Amino acid sequence: MNKELEHSFVTNLEQNQNIVHKVCRIYTSDPDSHNDLFQEITIQLWKAYPKFRGDAKFSTWMYRVALNTAITLYRRSKRSIKTADLDTMNFKIKAEEYDDEVEQQLKLMYAAVKQLNDIEKALVFLYLEDKSYKEIADTMGISEVNARVKMNRVKTKLKKILNP
Missing domain, CATH: 1.10.10 (Arc Repressor Mutant, subunit A)
Incomplete structure (x- = not known):
């Protein structure tokens, strides 16, 4: 993916990351689970971002992806949750303190x-x-x-x- 797309994604995510934190807060009960879910939602957002057409506001699209990811993962909570490491990706997101x-x-x-x-x-x-x-x-x-x-x-x- 090109640098412009990556920059756009990181900027949008940084501006709207509280949405993801709030979803994580509702669907998790401890800091480790919160961080794991935040990471998984971020990965799903990144994978889906090239298909984001802008028909809806970025935040509305982000809510949908975040909620769908949380619901899908926690419906399968009996199984172990596999997450990818964000460090393997080339972008870093400046995290706000929760x-x-x-x-x-x-x-x-x-x-x-x-x-x-x-x-x-x-x-x-x-x-x-x-x-x-x-x-x-x-x-x-x-x-x-x-x-x-x-x-x-x-x-x-x-x-x-x-x-x-």
Whole structure:
């Protein structure tokens, strides 16, 4: 791949890496798993990047790849997860520090979200990212009406989890 494509990818990833960190936070429970999933999502993004047409915003496309990668890997969590080493690639990504203290106030919410199934987790994640129902529907590949109905059901489920 050419240097221009590589530079474009690294720039987009650096600007939007919090999306990947948030997906990792929802689907993992320890720093090593977080780092492994971040690395795997980055690899999948890199592999798919040449096919990114720009029909949607980069961040919307990134959400879709990240969520699909997380869901696929953790549905197979009974098996070992194989990851490639990013050091073998020629680009380095400047990582932002992941400040867990800032997110302590969200600990209860994350614990409740972890009790949801994979699709429900993805819905909550996109909703918390202030995505419109149209964007949620596009990212998840469902209708806007279906996204609204599913989100209302998830909200009810979370209320029951948080207020038993």
